[in-house]
Structures are given as C-alpha cells and as structure tokens.
Amino acid sequence: MAKMVSLTIDGRPVSVSEGTLIVNAAKTIGIDVPVFCYHPKMEPVGMCRQCLVEVGRPAIDRATGQPVIENGQPKINFGPKLETACTTPVSEGMVVLSQSDKARASQKEILEFLLTSHPLDCPVCDKGGECPLQNLTMEHASPQSRFLFDEKHHAEKRVPLGDKIWLDRERCIQCARCIRFQEQVAGEPVLAFYQRGRSTDIITSSEPPFDSIFSGNTTDICPVGALTTADFRFGARPWEMKAAASICSLCPVGCNVTFNTRREAKSRARTGTTTAGGKVVIKRAMPRQNEQVNEIWICDRGRFEWHYVEREDRLEKPLVKKNGKLEKVSWKVAIEEIGNKVKGNKEEVVVLASGRLSNEDLFNLKQLADGLGGEALLYDSLPGGELTTKYGVSAGTNIGDMGAGTTILVAASDLYHEAPIWHLRVKQAAERGATLIIVNSEATRLDKYAKHLVRCEKGEAAKKVRELGAAVKDAKNLVIFFGADGSSALAEACAELVKSRAGKPNNGLVGVWPRANDQGALELGFKPAQDLQAVFEKASVVYIVGADPIGDGAIKTQNVKRKPFIIVQELFLTETAKLADVLLPAQAFTERDGSYTSGERRVQRFYPAVPALGETKADYAITALIAAELGIEVEGRSAGLVMDKLAAAVPAFADITYGKLAETTEQWPIIGRADLYYGGTSYQNSQGLGVPLGRENKKAEEGSL
Ligand code: SF4
Ligand code: SF4
Ligand code: FES
Incomplete structure (x- = not known):
C-alpha cells in the first residue's frame, strides 16, 4: 500500500498517497486550483503557470533531522517564489495556500497575460458557457487590461x-x-x-x-x-x-x-x-x-x-403487404395479421434478431420463440462466440488496472477499427507493462505495442493461438480478445487457453462483436445463426428484428425456394423490410430505455433522450403485443419490468435491477461539476456505472468446450 502523506491546503488537513500532486490533493477536498495545461489523465508539463500557489515546508533541524518546533507548532518555511501546483508533489507537513493574496495576484496576472492575445469573441464562440478561460476570467481576472487591443495576434478565423x-x-x-x-x-x-x-x-x-x-x-x-x-x-x-x-x-x-x-x-x-x-x-x-x-x-x-x-426515412407506422404493396395500417390490424398467420404454424417460427437490440428486447423475443416452440437465432455474430458465456471476463475485471503480470492476447481483430476504446485501453495496459501478444493476418495500429507479433494467413489464427500455451501459462492474468477468422476454431483455441481461469477477475475471453449487444443475446440463449438460406426455406414464419440479412447479402432471395411469412421490425425500409408481409416500426435506442451487455459482460442502462417518432414502439413492447395475440404472457409495460423478469429467469443476470444499474460511486479523476478547466467537458456519471454479469459456475466447471 502506498505511503500516506499529510498536509494542509488553505488551512484544511488532507492525507493522500505519496507522490500525489498538490492540484490533485486539493481536488480531493473540493479545493479547485485553477489550471489550464494540467489534465489529470496526462503527464504534467507546467507550461501555463495558472496554478501557482504558495508552498511552505517544515523547517528541519540539521542536527537532529527533526522538524523545528516554534510555539508548539512545526516551523514552516515558505519559499520566496510561488510553485506550480500541477507539478509539485505533496510532502509531509506541507502547507499550501492557493488563495492567499500572493497566489491570487499571480493567478490574476497569468490570466491577464493570456488575455492579451485572446480575441474575446465569447458571444459567438462555441465554448461560451462551458469555457474554462471564460469561467476563470470571471472568477479571478482583473476587469481591465494593461495591454493594448491592437497588439493582439490576428489569424485566419478558422x-x-x-x-x-x-x-x-x-x-x-x-x-x-x-x-x-x-x-x-x-x-x-x-x-x-x-x-x-x-x-x-x-x-x-x-x-x-x-x-x-x-x-x-x-x-x-x-x-x-x-x-x-x-x-x-x-x-x-x-x-x-x-x-x-x-x-x-x-x-x-x-x-x-x-x-x-x-x-x-x-x-x-x-x-x-x-x-x-x-x-x-x-x-x-x-x-x-x-x-x-x-x-x-x-x-x-x-x-x-x-x-x-x-434520418427522414424512418418508419413511423405499421405496414401490411396487400396485393404486393406495403400499406399503412393500425397496430391492431398489423398484430391481428401476424396472429392469424402464426397461429397455425407455431413450431415453424424462427426469430432472427441482431445484437443491435437491448437485453429486454432480446429476452422478450426469446420468451416468444420458446412459448411457440420455435427457434431464436442471433444474426451475424462471431463463430464460436457463445463460448464467452462460459469463459467471458467477469466481475472485478478492468483493463484500466492491467499492467505488469497481465498478458493480453488479441487474435484476428483490429481493435482500432472494431472497438476503438478497447484499442486505447489495451495500448495503455501494454505501456504499464502488460505483455501484449497479437495474432493477425494483417497489420494493425496496435502492433507497435506488442511484445510478440504473430503473423498468420487469413483463417489460420486458431493454429497460431494453439501454439501460445507455453507463452501465456505463467501469466498472472490472461485476457483474450478474439475476432472473426472464418470458423469457430479460433474461439475454441482461445477458450482452451483461458478456461481454467474462468471466474477470476481480469481473466477470460472477450468477443470483439460486430454489434453492441451480441454478448447479451448469447447470455439470453440465442444461438448464432448458421445457414440462413436453409432457415428461410424451412421456416413457415420468420420474425426478423434489427437485422437486414438481404441487404447484407447473407440471403440471396433468388435462391430461396419457399418464401416464409416474413415479419420485420425495423427503423428503416431496408432491403429485408421490403420483403416483409408485416413491417413494424421500432423506436431508436435514443427514444426509449433499455440496457446492453458489453463485450466485457457489463450490463449498462440507457435512457430516452428524445421523444419517440410517430407511432413507433420499443422492440420489447412490440414483441409483447404479438405474444399477447398468440396467448403467451410476455411483459411489455416497461423496460424495467422486463428486466425484473429477465433477472429472475437467467442466472447470470440474477439480482440485476434498474435501480442497481443506476448506482454510482465516486470516480477518479473527479470531473464535470463546476470546474471544467480540470477535466474538460466530459460528463460526470450520475446515472449508473452498470453491473458486471455473474457467472454460471456450473457450466464453467464442466470444463468441456
Ligand atoms: S488548441 Fe486548445 S488544447 Fe490545443 S494548445 Fe490550443 S488551447 Fe490548448
Ligand atoms: S462504444 Fe461507441 S464510442 Fe465507444 S469505442 Fe465503440 S463506437 Fe466508439
Ligand atoms: S502550469 Fe499549467 S496548470 Fe500548472
């Protein structure tokens, strides 16, 4: 554990770990030292001098090595010059004055100096209203400048x-x-x-x-x-x-x-x-x-x-195909049309949904498929990806904590393009000392951070991954990101390396999925769709939600021998939607609430930002309407109530509620609030940090793939 250091800042005592910078120590007790160049996520450079403060340190008796005591208190020596709070680490007994006359005068002068060449076009500047320079000027600066306006630097405006x-x-x-x-x-x-x-x-x-x-x-x-x-x-x-x-x-x-x-x-x-x-x-x-x-x-x-x-071409009303043309109808008519068709073909219903949908949508679709005795298939996920439900990372995992002792393997994936923030965080873990191994047929921007770079032919990543057993065996932690390499062999090879560690924080598999909630779909029991052409030919009814297999070329309509009754639930008139017998308009994720399960198996909640469009409904609610028409009970009144049912039915989600998903804890660095100059304009999180999924230990203990 880091050694703690005690000091006072503006008369208030604070204890922080050794090495903490004054500016950060102040922040922990709510004292905002003004900064411009300092940012808590970057190395300090001390360039702007805005953060000057008075710093005093205990006088030390050279003979004894002990602090000099005067009037029963340690004697404090203040240096002749101010110091930058963003580059100066705290020390035991330090006394910092960030608001003394001397410090404030200096902060004011730096602002005056900065403003000598600032255009002061706040009324038309986009930053106006959330601008650190504007805010600090209002708080600290002099109302008048001693410099001439004409001496300002002028440049092409943008x-x-x-x-x-x-x-x-x-x-x-x-x-x-x-x-x-x-x-x-x-x-x-x-x-x-x-x-x-x-x-x-x-x-x-x-x-x-x-x-x-x-x-x-x-x-x-x-x-x-x-x-x-x-x-x-x-x-x-x-x-x-x-x-x-x-x-x-x-x-x-x-x-x-x-x-x-x-x-x-x-x-x-x-x-x-x-x-x-x-x-x-x-x-x-x-x-x-x-x-x-x-x-x-x-x-x-x-x-x-x-x-x-x-987009202006969003679907706003249900449509039913009549005489080869999609015609607008009421929800009642559309749902009855589905009921009439499905009632006689229950077991031959296939639900084909994508990871674009929320956990609640997918759960209801699965309930419907199960209730009918049909199938629930996941469109376009990674081959073998379902292994992440057994060996995926679990609670306590945080790439931000990974460094020396952790091995990260990235196989057949270009994180920079497929999951950019994972690229950024894996790169930082490598810089902190994690061993990064990359197996890929093509160069990626992460390559330069890799300790071992393994090139392979396309489709051969699995063979190379199998050879890494010895290289990863002794790693304290092992996390494997895998993408698509043509077959399920890659996921199986990755799972083999990591399966004995399943359930341990900072260990496990992460699928680099094409969509936001593929992991959720798999956790809820969707099976990856294999031969879509065959599915289409076999089923009597196909209910396609949030997927465009025809537009993507995954199904060639000219080759489909027997066209099933097709229900499509979508935002737009996609190529698949054009083939629908019934087309149902769904709400976008910005218009409703719900939750996604990330690739790191964290369930996170989203909230409505804008009103819903036209007559659109949330996907989970539409599915509940169809289910009701078919005599199957599925919750559709609110996303929160669907989550309650989901949590009761799926062990990995046990105990998750909308209340828990909305919980937050203090995070470092402290950002947002009033002092945008410290962390920037990113938002403070007061709506929920999400909850990692639990693990179905039984499955993992079985040990077999
Ligand atoms: S553009 Fe903005 S962030 Fe970049 S140096 Fe100038 S003031 Fe700083
Ligand atoms: S979740 Fe969105 S913002 Fe984050 S890395 Fe992926 S695409 Fe970018
Ligand atoms: S010198 Fe710029 S914030 Fe400290």
Missing part, C-alpha cells in the same frame, strides 16, 4: 484541422493539451506546435489531416474554443441543452455517453440529416465518465455517427 475538427488559432492559449492527448493517450502524435511566441500555431502532421479516431476528445479537453467539432459548431449554447445518459450502440465496448438535446425552432433548423421544425433533437454526443469502461473518452464514431436515428 481552419480545418481535419474533416471533423476546426481550429480557431486566435483562441488557442498554447496549453498543448490537444498535442499531449494525441501523443500520450491516443498514441497518435498527429498534432504539433509550429512557429514560436504569439505566432505559435497548432498544426497536423498526418496525411489525411488529424488522422485519429479519437480526435473529438481534443475538443472536450481544449480549455478554450480553439478546437470545435464541425458537427456541433454553432449548433447550440450549452445552457440551452438538456442531458440524457446513454450507451453508445456502435460497438461492443459500451462507452457511456451523454446526449445533449434541444427543442429546435419551428423554421429552418437543421440537425445533421433532418429538418427539425420544432422537435426536440440531439445536438451532440459527449463522453460520460466510467473508469471501468471508457474512462472519460469516446471515439469519433460514437461522437458523430448517431445521426442515423434522425
């Missing part, structure tokens, strides 16, 4: 740093947070300073420019409006927006996000792809802190690719 990020060079205060983030956190040093003094510019050195999937994070940590996203720029003011907690639905990492929403004006307001005209719409997606999942970061897919939910 330049693209890449296709997603704009740079306003006049606003930059040269804190280097963006450059250091790219270098230290993302591992992609594509930004740099150019020129000197007031002419210092941020430039990008990559081709294409700002070539990083994590670029949006720089706009959160830039303490001024120098970096903004093309997507949100001039979109809204922070105080106009509401915040809804959600989970990114684009990959299995399950990053915690916040959707900021606003009711748009009736005329000419545009949001990404749709004209809003008075509706409540999503303006931007921001990271929400979960140190065990995404820390305070998200990738650019999560930040920018949610716009599809607001």
Whole structure:
C-alpha cells in the first residue's frame, strides 16, 4: 500500500498517497486550483503557470533531522517564489495556500497575460458557457487590461484541422493539451506546435489531416474554443441543452455517453440529416465518465455517427403487404395479421434478431420463440462466440488496472477499427507493462505495442493461438480478445487457453462483436445463426428484428425456394423490410430505455433522450403485443419490468435491477461539476456505472468446450 502523506491546503488537513500532486490533493477536498495545461489523465508539463500557489515546508533541524518546533507548532518555511501546483508533489507537513493574496495576484496576472492575445469573441464562440478561460476570467481576472487591443495576434478565423475538427488559432492559449492527448493517450502524435511566441500555431502532421479516431476528445479537453467539432459548431449554447445518459450502440465496448438535446425552432433548423421544425433533437454526443469502461473518452464514431436515428426515412407506422404493396395500417390490424398467420404454424417460427437490440428486447423475443416452440437465432455474430458465456471476463475485471503480470492476447481483430476504446485501453495496459501478444493476418495500429507479433494467413489464427500455451501459462492474468477468422476454431483455441481461469477477475475471453449487444443475446440463449438460406426455406414464419440479412447479402432471395411469412421490425425500409408481409416500426435506442451487455459482460442502462417518432414502439413492447395475440404472457409495460423478469429467469443476470444499474460511486479523476478547466467537458456519471454479469459456475466447471 502506498505511503500516506499529510498536509494542509488553505488551512484544511488532507492525507493522500505519496507522490500525489498538490492540484490533485486539493481536488480531493473540493479545493479547485485553477489550471489550464494540467489534465489529470496526462503527464504534467507546467507550461501555463495558472496554478501557482504558495508552498511552505517544515523547517528541519540539521542536527537532529527533526522538524523545528516554534510555539508548539512545526516551523514552516515558505519559499520566496510561488510553485506550480500541477507539478509539485505533496510532502509531509506541507502547507499550501492557493488563495492567499500572493497566489491570487499571480493567478490574476497569468490570466491577464493570456488575455492579451485572446480575441474575446465569447458571444459567438462555441465554448461560451462551458469555457474554462471564460469561467476563470470571471472568477479571478482583473476587469481591465494593461495591454493594448491592437497588439493582439490576428489569424485566419478558422481552419480545418481535419474533416471533423476546426481550429480557431486566435483562441488557442498554447496549453498543448490537444498535442499531449494525441501523443500520450491516443498514441497518435498527429498534432504539433509550429512557429514560436504569439505566432505559435497548432498544426497536423498526418496525411489525411488529424488522422485519429479519437480526435473529438481534443475538443472536450481544449480549455478554450480553439478546437470545435464541425458537427456541433454553432449548433447550440450549452445552457440551452438538456442531458440524457446513454450507451453508445456502435460497438461492443459500451462507452457511456451523454446526449445533449434541444427543442429546435419551428423554421429552418437543421440537425445533421433532418429538418427539425420544432422537435426536440440531439445536438451532440459527449463522453460520460466510467473508469471501468471508457474512462472519460469516446471515439469519433460514437461522437458523430448517431445521426442515423434522425434520418427522414424512418418508419413511423405499421405496414401490411396487400396485393404486393406495403400499406399503412393500425397496430391492431398489423398484430391481428401476424396472429392469424402464426397461429397455425407455431413450431415453424424462427426469430432472427441482431445484437443491435437491448437485453429486454432480446429476452422478450426469446420468451416468444420458446412459448411457440420455435427457434431464436442471433444474426451475424462471431463463430464460436457463445463460448464467452462460459469463459467471458467477469466481475472485478478492468483493463484500466492491467499492467505488469497481465498478458493480453488479441487474435484476428483490429481493435482500432472494431472497438476503438478497447484499442486505447489495451495500448495503455501494454505501456504499464502488460505483455501484449497479437495474432493477425494483417497489420494493425496496435502492433507497435506488442511484445510478440504473430503473423498468420487469413483463417489460420486458431493454429497460431494453439501454439501460445507455453507463452501465456505463467501469466498472472490472461485476457483474450478474439475476432472473426472464418470458423469457430479460433474461439475454441482461445477458450482452451483461458478456461481454467474462468471466474477470476481480469481473466477470460472477450468477443470483439460486430454489434453492441451480441454478448447479451448469447447470455439470453440465442444461438448464432448458421445457414440462413436453409432457415428461410424451412421456416413457415420468420420474425426478423434489427437485422437486414438481404441487404447484407447473407440471403440471396433468388435462391430461396419457399418464401416464409416474413415479419420485420425495423427503423428503416431496408432491403429485408421490403420483403416483409408485416413491417413494424421500432423506436431508436435514443427514444426509449433499455440496457446492453458489453463485450466485457457489463450490463449498462440507457435512457430516452428524445421523444419517440410517430407511432413507433420499443422492440420489447412490440414483441409483447404479438405474444399477447398468440396467448403467451410476455411483459411489455416497461423496460424495467422486463428486466425484473429477465433477472429472475437467467442466472447470470440474477439480482440485476434498474435501480442497481443506476448506482454510482465516486470516480477518479473527479470531473464535470463546476470546474471544467480540470477535466474538460466530459460528463460526470450520475446515472449508473452498470453491473458486471455473474457467472454460471456450473457450466464453467464442466470444463468441456
Ligand atoms: S488548441 Fe486548445 S488544447 Fe490545443 S494548445 Fe490550443 S488551447 Fe490548448
Ligand atoms: S469505442 Fe465503440 S462504444 Fe465507444 S464510442 Fe466508439 S463506437 Fe461507441
Ligand atoms: S502550469 Fe500548472 S496548470 Fe499549467
């Protein structure tokens, strides 16, 4: 255990572990030392001098080595100069004054100096309202400047740093947070300073420019409006927006996000792809802190690719095919049509669903399939992926804790593109000393962090993984990420390496799934769909939810000999939806509540951000309507009630409730709150950190694959 050090800051005692920086010690007791260049996720550099404080240390008697006592108290010697709280570690008996006249005068002067060349265009700056420079100026700065306005640096007002990020060079205060983030956190040093003094510019050195999937994070940590996203720029003011907690639905990492929403004006307001005209719409997606999942970061897919939910071609009303054409009908008519068809063909019903759906949706679909005696199949998951329900990672696992002693194997997966935040966290684990082994047929951006790089032919990753037994045998912890390599052999080979460790924190398998909730579907008993063509030909009724096998080319309609009755539940008129006999409009995940199970087997809850569109319903509720029509009891009144049934029925989910999923604990670093200058504009998590799934020990103990 780290040695503890006791000190006082502004007269308040605090004990922190040895090596803690003054700025962080202060934060733990609610004292906000103003900072610009410091960020708790990056190495301190002491560049901006905003955090100057008075520091006193106990005088030591040279003869005895003991503190000098005066008037019954240790004598404190204050240095002649102020010190930067962001680079100075605490020491025993230290006395820090962050708000003394001397410290405040200095903080004020640094601000005055920074403002000598700041354009002060707050009324039109996107950062206005959540700007550290604006906030600190209001709190600490002098109302008047001793410098002349005309001496300010003038530059072209905005330049693209890449296709997603704009740079306003006049606003930059040269804190280097963006450059250091790219270098230290993302591992992609594509930004740099150019020129000197007031002419210092941020430039990008990559081709294409700002070539990083994590670029949006720089706009959160830039303490001024120098970096903004093309997507949100001039979109809204922070105080106009509401915040809804959600989970990114684009990959299995399950990053915690916040959707900021606003009711748009009736005329000419545009949001990404749709004209809003008075509706409540999503303006931007921001990271929400979960140190065990995404820390305070998200990738650019999560930040920018949610716009599809607001496309103008969303389905809004049920449709039934009449004379070869889909015609709008009421929900009652659509559900009766399904009832009439399914009643005579119960056992030949196949449910084909994707991991795009929530746990609640999938549970209800499984209940329906079981109630009818039909099959529930998972569309397009990883071959052999069901082994993760036996040997997946379990409670207590946190990539953020992994370092020396842990071996991480990444097999047939390019985490950078398939699960970007896992790439970032695995890279950091390797930098902390974890042994990274990569088996892949192609080069990936993670390769340079690997201790052992094993190249193989496509489809041969399993053979190479089998040879790694000796290399991983002695690892204290072993985590294996696996992707698709053509057959279930890879998953089996990975499971073989790790199965004896099942149930131990920081050990186990992680499937790099194509979708956010494939893991949930498997935990709930869905079987990976094998030969879809055969499924179509055999079934009398196919109920397809959140999947487009025809659009994806997984089924060739011209080859289907006997077309079943097809029910499709979707957001859009996909190629599969066009073939439907009954087409049911579903709500997007941004319009309803529910939960996903991440690839690390963490169940996390999302909340509605915007009102539901037209007559759409949540998937679990639609399935409950169909079930009721067929005389099967399935809960459909609320997602929380479905979770209660699910938890009672599926051992791995035992005890999970919506209340538990919404619980939070204190996280470090402390972010959000009032002092956006410390951690940036990522959101504090007050809506839930999620719950890791339990383990069905019996299955694991069986030991066989
Ligand atoms: S662009 Fe922002 S984060 Fe980057 S150096 Fe300038 S002020 Fe700092
Ligand atoms: S890593 Fe995955 S879950 Fe996280 S923001 Fe990116 S796409 Fe979304
Ligand atoms: S020098 Fe400490 S925050 Fe910049």
